[in-house]
Amino acid sequence: MTTDRELQERVLNALEFEPGVDAAKIGVTAHDGVITLRGSVKTFYEKWTAERAAGHVYGVRALANDVEVLPNHDTRRSDTEIAEAAANALGWDTAVPAKAVLVTVRDGWVTLTGTVEWQYQRGAAEYTVRRLYGVKGLTNSIVVKPRVRVADVKARIEDAFKRSAEVDSQRVRVEARDGQVVLTGTVRSLSERREAERAAWSAPGVILVDDRLAVTP
Numbered sequence: 001m002t003t004d005r006e007l008q009e010r011v012l013n014a015l016e017f018e019p020g021v022d023a024a025k026i027g028v029t030a031h032d033g034v035i036t037l038r039g040s041v042k043t044f045y046e047k048w049t050a051e052r053a054a055g056h057v058y059g060v061r062a063l064a065n066d067v068e069v070l071p072n073h074d075t076r077r078s079d080t081e082i083a084e085a086a087a088n089a090l091g092w093d094t095a096v097p098a099k100a101v102l103v104t105v106r107d108g109w110v111t112l113t114g115t116v117e118w119q120y121q122r123g124a125a126e127y128t129v130r131r132l133y134g135v136k137g138l139t140n141s142i143v144v145k146p147r148v149r150v151a152d153v154k155a156r157i158e159d160a161f162k163r164s165a166e167v168d169s170q171r172v173r174v175e176a177r178d179g180q181v182v183l184t185g186t187v188r189s190l191s192e193r194r195e196a197e198r199a200a201w202s203a204p205g206v207i208l209v210d211d212r213l214a215v216t217p
Contacts, residue, residue, distance in 0.1 A: 014056065018050070033061035042069070057189075062215065071134055093128050095124035101113070167192055168192070181208065
């Protein structure tokens with residue numbers, strides 16, 4: 001049984017091992033498997049990287065990322081500069097359909113809207129913008145709308161789980177109807193939960209994934 005102190009130390013070590021994170025600027029607390037990150041960083045990408053690193057630690061059931069993004073003189077950008085940079089970056093990204101995503105920026109917070117056919121395209125747009133200087137936060141409101149409906153979505157997702165080295169397919173249940181997928185059951189870590197959701201989104205025809213998986217290390 002992992003204690004809160006042990007889990008806190010594991011997460012701190014993971015942050016220190018992550019080259020993209022200044023671990024000295026981030027504090028970690030743990031309570032019943034729930035990790036809270038606090039502190040400040042210069043970029044939104046560093047905040048996201050810290051969250052990803054903490055989420056991969058075994059024993060973490062849930063995570064609250066309260067780290068603030070406080071750009072310094074070198075990383076600060078106006079909303080106009082961020083919007084222009086985001087539009088240009090999306091325009092050069094081959095994974096994002098041309099002119100499919102609209103960018104709006106307010107006080108450094110970016111909102112993405114539009115419609116794409118695949119979740120990977122939605123994720124690619126978010127990843128591209130997440131790395132830009134000046135971004136303080138991001139809301140991804142892009143809608144996934146497949147061009148055609150695909151039969152046997154449930155079977156395709158279950159097969160994907162069986163192929164995955166990270167997902168225990170025996171512990172995850174899938175329900176699918178009209179492109180909407182519900183995942184229930186248990187996983188051993190946050191990273192396994194994210195992999196299960198990613199695999200579900202990868203099935204053709206999926207428009208929504210309702211992830212109800214419980215993390216039980």
